[in-house]
Amino acid sequence: MDCENKLSAQCYGALKDYIDSLEEKKGALISVLHKAQEIFGYLPTEVQEFIAVELGVPVSKVYGVVSFYHFFTMTPKGKYSISVCMGTACYVRGAEKVLNNVKNYLGIEVGETTEDGLFSLDALRCVGACGLAPVVLVGKDVYGKQEVKDMKKILEKYRAMEK
Numbered sequence: 382m383d384c385e386n387k388l389s390a391q392c393y394g395a396l397k398d399y400i401d402s403l404e405e406k407k408g409a410l411i412s413v414l415h416k417a418q419e420i421f422g423y424l425p426t427e428v429q430e431f432i433a434v435e436l437g438v439p440v441s442k443v444y445g446v447v448s449f450y451h452f453f454t455m456t457p458k459g460k461y462s463i464s465v466c467m468g469t470a471c472y473v474r475g476a477e478k479v480l481n482n483v484k485n486y487l488g489i490e491v492g493e494t495t496e497d498g499l500f501s502l503d504a505l506r507c508v509g510a511c512g513l514a515p516v517v518l519v520g521k522d523v524y525g526k527q528e529v530k531d532m533k534k535i536l537e538k539y540r541a542m543e544k
């Protein structure tokens with residue numbers, strides 16, 4: 382779902398509905414965390430506390446699971462999530478250089494979000510578009526070998542859309 386304000390009552394309501402629909406709550410922590418991340422985009426402390434209360438488990442247990450699995454994140458994603466494919470086909474065709482260009486241009490590392498909240502950066506395994514390698518996704522848009530030579534131009538296009 383797409384909540385207007387990510388930490389709104391509407392989002393919490395959606396999460397509570399999901400939890401209430403579960404027959405067995407205590408063993409459902411991982412699926413609840415997945416659902417929460419899908420709804421909120423990330424798992425801030427207050428969402429973890431909400432889940433702990435609703436499931437009747439200690440907050441420390443929720444926190445332990447969130448920090449253990451790399452697919453859970455406590456950092457909000459940017460409005461545009463940049464994913465640089467580091468799968469084999471992309472890697473051998475220069476994905477590392479593309480990734481470094483994005484890091485240098487935005488001044489962030491993998492897993493981080495720009496201060497203005499516009500972009501976040503991730504490195505992924507094969508995204509299934511090897512023919513276009515190296516591949517970068519920006520949100521749902523796919524960019525291949527010709528375009529990613531100039532990542533600055535691509536990212537400036539998204540900045541311009543925000544003005």
Ligand code: FES
Binds near residue numbers: 466467509514515
């Ligand atoms: S390795 Fe990058 S799309 Fe397959």
